[in-house]
Amino acid sequence: MAENGTNNMKIAGEGSVGGGTYGNVTINGAGRVTGDITSDDFRINGAGSADGNVASLMIDINGSGSFNGKVETKEMNIKGDATVKQGLGVSDLKVKGRLSAGGIAANTVDVRGEVRVKANLEAESLTGEGAFHVDGTVNVGTLDFALHGLSNAREICGDKVRITLGRGFVGASLIGLFTDRRLTVDTVEADEVTLENTTAKVVRGVNVRIGSGCDVALVEYSGTIDVASDARVGESRQVVKA
Amino acid sequence: MEPGMISKKDLLQHTGISYGQLYRWKRKNLIPEEWFVRKSTFTGQETFFPRDKILARVERILSMKDGDASLDDIAEAVSPDLGGISLTLAEVAERGIASEAAIGVFRSAHPDAAALVFGELVSLYVVDKLLGTGDVSLEEARSVLATLEEQFGAFEGSDGDLVCVRKMGVSVCGLVTSSAELRLESAARLVARVNLQESVEALSARL
Numbered sequence: 001m002a003e004n005g006t007n008n009m010k011i012a013g014e015g016s017v018g019g020g021t022y023g024n025v026t027i028n029g030a031g032r033v034t035g036d037i038t039s040d041d042f043r044i045n046g047a048g049s050a051d052g053n054v055a056s057l058m059i060d061i062n063g064s065g066s067f068n069g070k071v072e073t074k075e076m077n078i079k080g081d082a083t084v085k086q087g088l089g090v091s092d093l094k095v096k097g098r099l100s101a102g103g104i105a106a107n108t109v110d111v112r113g114e115v116r117v118k119a120n121l122e123a124e125s126l127t128g129e130g131a132f133h134v135d136g137t138v139n140v141g142t143l144d145f146a147l148h149g150l151s152n153a154r155e156i157c158g159d160k161v162r163i164t165l166g167r168g169f170v171g172a173s174l175i176g177l178f179t180d181r182r183l184t185v186d187t188v189e190a191d192e193v194t195l196e197n198t199t200a201k202v203v204r205g206v207n208v209r210i211g212s213g214c215d216v217a218l219v220e221y222s223g224t225i226d227v228a229s230d231a232r233v234g235e236s237r238q239v240v241k242a
Numbered sequence: 243m244e245p246g247m248i249s250k251k252d253l254l255q256h257t258g259i260s261y262g263q264l265y266r267w268k269r270k271n272l273i274p275e276e277w278f279v280r281k282s283t284f285t286g287q288e289t290f291f292p293r294d295k296i297l298a299r300v301e302r303i304l305s306m307k308d309g310d311a312s313l314d315d316i317a318e319a320v321s322p323d324l325g326g327i328s329l330t331l332a333e334v335a336e337r338g339i340a341s342e343a344a345i346g347v348f349r350s351a352h353p354d355a356a357a358l359v360f361g362e363l364v365s366l367y368v369v370d371k372l373l374g375t376g377d378v379s380l381e382e383a384r385s386v387l388a389t390l391e392e393q394f395g396a397f398e399g400s401d402g403d404l405v406c407v408r409k410m411g412v413s414v415c416g417l418v419t420s421s422a423e424l425r426l427e428s429a430a431r432l433v434a435r436v437n438l439q440e441s442v443e444a445l446s447a448r449l
Contacts, residue, residue, distance in 0.1 A: 105269075140265075141262070141266060141269075157261060158261070158262060158265045158266075159261070159262030159265070159266065187287065189250075189265075191260050191261050191262045204261070205261065206260070206261075240255070
């Protein structure tokens with residue numbers, strides 16, 4: 001993976017460094033990068049921040065990371081807390097803890113914890129448990145998410161959407177004790193829709209399952225519908241598929 | 243509903259595509275974000291599309307898929323990366339991208355130009371289209387070219403239209419976003435409105 005040469009850079013303890021092209025960048029302790037950076041491997045153990053844009057094959061955050069510019073990477077692993085002020089373009093993203101971003105375009109996203117997005121979240125696959133807050137649209141191929149707190153999105157659309165009530169994961173008792181586990185969304189549109197504990201204005205799909213704890217004003221389906229006995233559906237209509 | 247628009251529901255029924263396909267194409271940038279127009283209706287929010295554009299695009303994607311093209315290939319075809327291309331004026335004439343008249347307009351603005359990069363080719367192509375339909379005079383074509391060259395960059399990544407307005411023989415041109423509605427005073431007349439994204443696509447098909 002030495003595409004950007006072997007000019008490695010390491011901050012141990014505390015320090016800051018200018019931008020540039022590097023092989024491996026490692027921050028052990030507290031460090032700051034003051035310009036745009038291109039690297040093979042960008043690793044933070046402790047607390048790190050980057051003022052400019054970051055392009056790196058790998059980004060690993062153990063602790064906390066804060067990015068003021070755009071971030072582009074193939075693989076990003078967050079254990080702890082990360083903030084990307086602008087857009088995050090990533091092939092495979094794993095979050096254990098918390099991530100907040102301006103927008104996310106990804107291939108796969110796996111969340112154990114919480115993700116917050118100011119604009120849109122796009123991914124071929126979004127899986128995980130915890131909570132998500134997306135001010136714009138969640139556009140996904142497959143969404144499979146277990147709720148452990150309050151989640152919300154303006155719109156969720158895609159191929160398969162499955163929202164379930166989270167059960168038995170270690171952090172669940174912590175988050176779940178104090179908050180309701182519920183997703184609030186304006187519109188869900190997907191071919192296959194399965195929902196639990198979701199409040200929605202409109203759900204449109206081919207095959208739709210409205211599970212327990214749901215409150216949906218309008219369901220439009222073209223294939224099958226299944227409504228749990230303790231779900232509330234204001235109106236459901238079958239629409240003709242061409 | 244506005245004329246020229248189609249609702250999402252009607253689009254899916256009309257074309258037989260699924261939600262999954264529509265949103266996958268959007269993720270792959272086969273369908274631009276600006277075409278998703280959200281409007282409030284009495285049943286809540288609904289999404290509309292510019293009818294002709296979206297139907298043509300869906301048809302194109304489906305026909306390319308039948309030919310076993312991957313989504314990435316199709317993305318390349320509908321929004322190609324032509325940043326690196328450069329043609330001489332002789333090649334422009336040879337490939338029939340622009341007529342002698344349009345090339346003349348370009349030459350008078352850039353007497354020393356030897357090779358044209360993609361942005362300049364698009365400008366030239368639009369000028370040629372306008373001259374070809376007889377909508378604008380040579381003089382107006384010069385100001386269209388200058389406007390495109392100055393302002394085209396501002397519309398990078400989003401869809402814009404070139405508009406040309408004439409009142410009492412005096413013409414003005416400018417760029418607007420393609421979804422914008424334009425109302426003019428009664429003495430003024432919209433002489434031409436050309437979509438830049440379509441021009442980019444038409445041009446890239448000829449390169």
